[in-house]
Amino acid sequence: MKNNCTPEATSALFKKHFGHTPTHVVAAPGRLEVLGNHTDYNHGLVMSVAVDRYIFIASSPRPDGRVELISSAFPAPEKFSVSDLKSNPAARWADYVKGVLAQLRRRGVLFGGFNAAIHSTLPLGAGLSSSAALEVATALAIRRLHPFTLTETGTAQPPQANPRGELPPVTPVERMHYARLCRAAENEFVGVPCGILDQVSSLCGRAWNVTSLDCQALTVDYAPLPGVVLVVCPSGVNHALIGGEYKELRDHCESAARKLGAKFLRTVELKQLQAARTALTDREFACAHHVVTEIARVVAAERALRADDLAQFGQYLFQSHESSRDFLKNSTAELDQLVELARQHPACLGARLTGGGFGGATLNLVVHHEAEVFMTHMATGYEKQTGRKLQPDLCQIVDGAR
Numbered sequence: 206m207k208n209n210c211t212p213e214a215t216s217a218l219f220k221k222h223f224g225h226t227p228t229h230v231v232a233a234p235g236r237l238e239v240l241g242n243h244t245d246y247n248h249g250l251v252m253s254v255a256v257d258r259y260i261f262i263a264s265s266p267r268p269d270g271r272v273e274l275i276s277s278a279f280p281a282p283e284k285f286s287v288s289d290l291k292s293n294p295a296a297r298w299a300d301y302v303k304g305v306l307a308q309l310r311r312r313g314v315l316f317g318g319f320n321a322a323i324h325s326t327l328p329l330g331a332g333l334s335s336s337a338a339l340e341v342a343t344a345l346a347i348r349r350l351h352p353f354t355l356t357e358t359g360t361a362q363p364p365q366a367n368p369r370g371e372l373p374p375v376t377p378v379e380r381m382h383y384a385r386l387c388r389a390a391e392n393e394f395v396g397v398p399c400g401i402l403d404q405v406s407s408l409c410g411r412a413w414n415v416t417s418l419d420c421q422a423l424t425v426d427y428a429p430l431p432g433v434v435l436v437v438c439p440s441g442v443n444h445a446l447i448g449g450e451y452k453e454l455r456d457h458c459e460s461a462a463r464k465l466g467a468k469f470l471r472t473v474e475l476k477q478l479q480a481a482r483t484a485l486t487d488r489e490f491a492c493a494h495h496v497v498t499e500i501a502r503v504v505a506a507e508r509a510l511r512a513d514d515l516a517q518f519g520q521y522l523f524q525s526h527e528s529s530r531d532f533l534k535n536s537t538a539e540l541d542q543l544v545e546l547a548r549q550h551p552a553c554l555g556a557r558l559t560g561g562g563f564g565g566a567t568l569n570l571v572v573h574h575e576a577e578v579f580m581t582h583m584a585t586g587y588e589k590q591t592g593r594k595l596q597p598d599l600c601q602i603v604d605g606a607r
């Protein structure tokens with residue numbers, strides 16, 4: 206899973222298929238949710254990082270209003286007209302691109318046809334959010350081809366390129382508009398009712414730092430993560446948010462909030478929730494309990510991180526996993542095994558499932574110089590317990606998409 210796919214490899218893929226060099230190559234990173242499971246769509250708090258696994262898009266404009274997409278992950282190209290953005294059941298992967306194009310059009314961004322080659326170092330379905338990275342890369346590719354400035358309500362005067370033809374960087378405020386646009390693409394075109402965490406992480410991450418996102422105010426803050434590394438352990442059981450479980454959790458949270466007279470669980474206190482126990486179904490109570498305590502954990506964890514107390518910070522990760530497992534119930538036997546194995550190793554400060562759940566991967570916070578031995582411990586232990594091969598992966602924290 207290491208970076209054998211680079212911008213150069215993406216250009217080469219483009220050239221092989223289209224017969225000429227692309228005019229632009231963009232990259233958008235995947236993300237790891239560090240703490241704050243299923244808090245985003247409840248307008249809560251969440252911590253994440255952008256990681257050094259990317260979706261690359263190489264592109265060139267074409268004059269006939271048509272789009273041709275190729276992907277190194279899928280055999281057949283997908284061809285369509287910019288004025289006819291429909292899902293093709295035989296090429297669902299292209300929905301993320303089409304969804305973003307549809308949102309751009311809705312906001313008045315004018316763009317023509319283009320050819321694009323998509324290449325990825327992000328494992329599909331492992332919980333690193335390849336879908337958000339593809340959405341973000343698509344929006345940035347269109348910005349290169351047909352420059353535009355996004356605003357709260359639509360678009361403004363396009364940015365001017367410098368004499369070398371380079372556009373100014375996307376501003377932090379505009380990045381949040383991009384995140385909303387990409388989330389809307391996923392909600393409306395792809396049909397996944399996700400929150401905004403993945404898109405913000407891919408756009409707003411900062412190298413060496415944890416990003417704290419307030420999903421109500423839509424603001425981000427950063428805190429360095431020194432002396433530790435992040436190790437991802439894919440359980441080998443892939444998740445699919447399109448499956449009904451994610452939506453079911455969201456529905457429970459939303460109906461719990463309604464019954465508590467709140468717009469979102471963000472504003473509910475644990476005492477208030479406990480007092481209203483009998484007004485809620487068991488699942489509503491359990492999901493709300495997770496969300497309310499998880500938001501409190503993010504607040505406490507941020508304090509620990511700023512005080513350089515990584516041991517305490519890690520404890521919140523373990524607690525988060527227990528809450529996801531016992532209350533939200535989005536863990537699996539494999540994820541639980543991975544967390545328990547990690548807990549046995551002294552170099553592991555914290556571990557938890559990361560992302561939507563129901564499969565995917567665990568995130569492990571590991572003392573820097575012990576990463577190697579920790580990864581061997583995990584691979585050997587997991588294979589012994591489950592018969593499954595495990596390839597733990599060390600991720601670097603990187604800047605958001607450029």
Ligand code: GLA
Binds near residue numbers: 243
């Ligand atoms: C997925 C979704 C996010 C978020 C997480 C759980 O990654 O895409 O919006 O809800 O699950 O925290």
